[in-house]
Amino acid sequence: MITLKRTTLVRVGVASLAVAALSGSAFANQHPHPHKGSLDYLDRNSYAHNMRVLGVFQLGEERGHKLQMMAIGPRRFILQNGDVIDVSDPRVPKLVKPGAFRGSQLQVAFNKKLGKWILITGASSPITSTTATAPNGKYDDPSLIEKTRQGPGLRGIRVWDATDPTSIILLSEFSTDGGDPKRKVQAGSGTHRNYYDGGDYAYLDTAPDDSFVNMESPIRWHGNGIMVVDVSDPANPKQVAMWWVPGQRTGEEAQYKAWREYGDKVSFTSLHGPMYAPKKVEDGGKLGYSAYGSFGMLIHDLSDIRNPRLVGRFTPDTKYTRGTVIAFHTIDVARLDRGFVITNPETLSPDCNETYVPSWIVDVRDPAAPKAISRLPVPTPPREAPYKTFCDKRGRFGPHNPPHIKAPGKPDPNFTCYAHFNAGLQCYDIRDPKKPRIVAYFIPPQGGELDKWNSYNRTVDSVFIEWDRKIIWIGTDTGLYALEAPALGKPITVPMPVKEWSLPGLNAGHP
Template identity: 25%
Template sequence: MKIGILAAALLLFATLAQAQVRSDTPKIGDPPEAQNMRLVGYDDLQARSAYQPTIHRQGNRYIAYIGHHGGTNRVAAPVNPMTGKAEFNGTSIVDVTDPVHPKYLAHIPGAEGLFEDGGAQMVRVCDGAAFYKADPKAVFMLRPFGNEAHEVWNVTDPANPVLLTRLTGLKGTHKSWWECETGIAYLVSGAEGWRVPRMTQVYDMSDPVHPKFIRNFGLPGQQPGATGSVPTMLHGMISTGPAGNRIYFGYGTNGGGIVQIVDRDKLIHGPAEPTPENLLYPQVGRLDLSPLIGAHTTYPMIGVPVPGFLHDKIGAKRDFIMIVNEQILNECQEARQMVWFADFTVEAKGMVVSNFTAPELGGNFCERGGRFGSHSSNESMEPVFRNKLAFISYFNAGVRALDIRNPYQPREVGYFIPSITKDTDERCIKVDGKDRCKVAIQTNNVETDDRGYIYIVDRANTGMHILEVTGEPRTIAGLK
């Protein structure tokens, strides 16, 4: 009898557990899941797969520039309702001055091709006023054109962008960096002869119409003529400009990650011939990570006053790099990619001191469909969130807000997982040799602006959500 009751109880438990799993599978009409973050505004971005948003203040306006991946098998070139034409995914330009009512201004078509083979994934925007050779009233946008070129556009009138420059002949592109204070650009390129499709080309683009090549750069072993194993290819970099004189490079996305700190001045003015010695000359620090994780975003946090260390004679303020890995495979079919904080106070001897991952158990994320794991952080250095809060895009777990005031002990203080829509694309894995597909949010990248708004964009065509923090993270940021 007792066995029967126990069996019934187990059956009930199993049924409830199954119901919980089903309830975690997102459906159209479900409300967003949120804690201490709320939705302010939304734009569907013409249902284009989105990679990276950049928010730029232009006069009294705030303009969002969103880079897109190529099209999907289902829709290779979505129709732009503003032109009535099918256009390959490129760059969306949205006026977000009023974040409650974002206004779509223009779509600049990108390269033909599906997923990462086409589109114009990344975007950076700078004011000409800081470039000594440029029109001081102009605003310029840098973007890749698929994997074949980099382009500069004049977006002074963001509704009517004009192409200025195209650097062609490449076999790869990705997440470049443009120093708005100098015009120096670090382009993630696949240059002819180099052994990886993503390395660094340094250009002086202070005159955007006439970019001046400075040098190629990469890890020793990636240069033309090298032999043996090929070091992990570049993902992207963040420069602190002439003031900080450091560039933080991240190599690898989801495996064999390498963090490299480079002396900016030596990189720009040092010997340019890509010999192993010359490639090492500007390097001041390097940290090789586990083969199980990559180094997608390497965000510097310099001079952080660590709580509890303030009376320490040495090391009261520390320098950190927040290392964000990128999850590549769907439904947890690879090692978990997450966020790592490395203490680089001594640049040559960096070490990982803490980490963060969104709790899988609470959200059943491995079962929801699509990718679950980290991808990127906000890269804005505006004071509102700087060294206080970080926002991490987490694919089907939306965006996660971290309290990073003590990088030795980061903790989650909020999250927002948007609702799926009719546009949200499916993601598949192989089961018994056949595709098994699910529809889930795939928050790809996140950026913030100086007003404290958070912009997240979706890889699975769900558009752009404009968010704000509430509760504890709002207090941490000092927002009213």
């Protein structure tokens, strides 16, 4: 924990909107790489432009995990890393139930047929990652693969009844390798990023067995694909489909050798996930959008849910996909009615020790031929910050997460924000998708300690927007912050029932 005062949280700053071109070493890894100009301390200051803090939960504590929201009448709850937090009054968030469930990768939605809030959490194998003695992970130390192979525990999902957020009940466990979920050692990767909309299906990011190992990146052994699971009976999930890029599995050597990434030992040749299906398949939804690492953004036809069919792909030049960065990490599908999606990467190496990869605004009006419209601007520091570029501020610099697609209210068509690690939260005017611009930011103090590797890399990790109440939540390494931004509108800080959610039919009939 670091010591912070609520009264000194924000120093107002103004940033230039010039786009920077940044690049890093071809030998990038996840360890610190300070260079001439790098700070020799962590920046404990906070900066804001066109944003204001409304409230903070657990100030000074690590709260940088994924965020999901459920509602009961006027009460709203954030579920995060096992905890249930009442955010009905965003100025005074309250912990309702600590350790209520297991898992930091989570999805929650109301299942109208069952009349229950259903929570799904992911469970994965240990990743090979990198170490001080093996900066290139599995390539430097093959024994890391064995640790992944033999790591104990569930590899798959847990399904919970969250209807009473004070007493969340485990309904089932599902192993993505198809075996008994109670086995000590299981095969495959388990799951990382998943999607569940309260309907019949969940979309999992997984490698179901140990044949999915044509993964170039040094930080993982497995390369994941898309698994569709029938969760209409949450006590008995069943696999209905599995899709992957040809060449991901052993035995597919001809396809593997045809990849442009073949043998480069750096590219993230895997689904990062998840696949987002903006409209439930059982309600007539036909398309799914996936962030598939160096393979780009993939669009699938889900008309036959048992046989997803690739219909479109957006993959820019290799200069934007090759390297340790996850070139396509998440797809924001909130503005399909405007004809575009926004993609973003995930920077993995601190101190800008890898190529900076853009976030793309992509025209998807023709799903078979997606094409780039523009790129989101690269953030630059406030003038009063003690660095001229975020590369000189310690930690990772680059986007990580957009606002989650499932949220109260309809997404603003012209405004969005991204969790941007050491650059904090960056918010964009996308009224003209050809000319997006930064209109607001909030950069909280850095948490962690400089001599503790990986403790300070993820200043702002996640973002969730209540579109109806116009409240922005960010998960950071110094607390869970509630923010307001004039560009979004005046916030509503009193408890309020959710009249509509962000997607058609989402959470219909919830109490």
